[in-house]
Amino acid sequence: xxxxxxxxxxxxxxxxxxxxxxxxxxxxxxxxxxxxxxxxxxxxxxxxxxxxxxxxxxxxxxxxxxxxxxxxxxxxxxxxxxxxxxxxxxxxxxxxxxxxxxxxxxxxxxxxxxxxxxxxxxxxxxxxxxxxxxxxxxxxxxxxx
Numbered sequence: 522x523x524x525x526x527x528x529x530x531x532x533x534x535x536x537x538x539x540x541x542x543x544x545x546x547x548x549x550x551x552x553x554x555x556x557x558x559x560x561x562x563x564x565x566x567x568x569x570x571x572x573x574x575x576x577x578x579x580x581x582x583x584x585x586x587x588x589x590x591x592x593x594x595x596x597x598x599x600x601x602x603x604x605x606x607x608x609x610x611x612x613x614x615x616x617x618x619x620x621x622x623x624x625x626x627x628x629x630x631x632x633x634x635x636x637x638x639x640x641x642x643x644x645x646x647x648x649x650x651x652x653x654x655x656x657x658x659x660x661x662x663x664x665x666x
Contacts, residue, residue, distance in 0.1 A: 561655075562655055562664070565651055565655060565664065566661070566664050566665065568627075568630045568635065569635065569649040569651060569661040569664065570649075570661065571627055571630065572617060572622075572625075572627065572630065572635050572637065572649045573637075573647055573648075573649045573661060575592075575625040575626075575627065576592070576637045576639065576647040576649065577644055577645060577647055579591060579592045579625075579639075580639050580640075580644035580647055581644050591613075591615055591639060592615065592617065592621050592624070592625065592637075593615025593616055593617045593618070593621055593636075593637055594615060594616050594618060594621075595611065595612075595614075595615065595616075596611070596614045596615065596616045596636055600616070600636065600652060601614060603652070603659075604636060604650045604652070604659050604660075605659070606636075606638060606650075609638065613638060613639045613640070614636060614637070614638050614639075615636065615637050615639070616633060616635070616636045616637075616652075617632060617633075617635050617636075617637060618632040618633055619631075619632030619633070620632070633652075634651060634652050634653065635649055635650065635651060635652070636649070636650040636652060637649055637650075638650070648660055648661060648662065649661045651664075
C-alpha cells in the first residue's frame with residue numbers, strides 16, 4: 522500500500538477552515554443584529570410619526586375646548602416622570618390604547634406603548650413618546666435627531 526497516493530485533507534487545513542468559518546459567522550451575526558436594531562428603530566419612528574399626525578388632527582378637532590374628551594387614557598405619575606414630562610399639565614398627556622389606535626385607523630401599531638402630549642397653545646406642537654425608550658431616548662424629536 523502506497524501512502525503517497527492517498528490524498529485527503531490534513532488536520533491543519535481542517536482547523537484553519539473551521540476558524541475562518543467561525544470568524545465569518547461572527548461578522549455576519551454582528552452586522553445582522555445591527556441591521557435588525559436599525560429596522561426596529563425605523564418601525565418605532567414610523568409609528569410615532571403616524572400617531573403624531575393623527576394627534577394633530579385630534580387636537581385641531583377638539584380645539585382644546587373639551588380636554589377630557591381627547592383621545593387616550595390618563596398616564597400614571599411614574600410614566601410621566603420616566604418620560605420627563607413632570608411640570609406639564611396631566612390633562613394634556615394621554616396614552617393611546619389599542620382601541621384609540623384602531624379608532625384612528627392605526628390598527629397595526631401596538632397599543633399602550635405610546636404617549637401623546639397635546640400642546641394647548643399650538644396643536645402642531647404635539648409630541649409623541651415611546652414608553653420603553655430606545656437607547657435612552659423617548660420622544661419623537663429625540664429619535665429624529
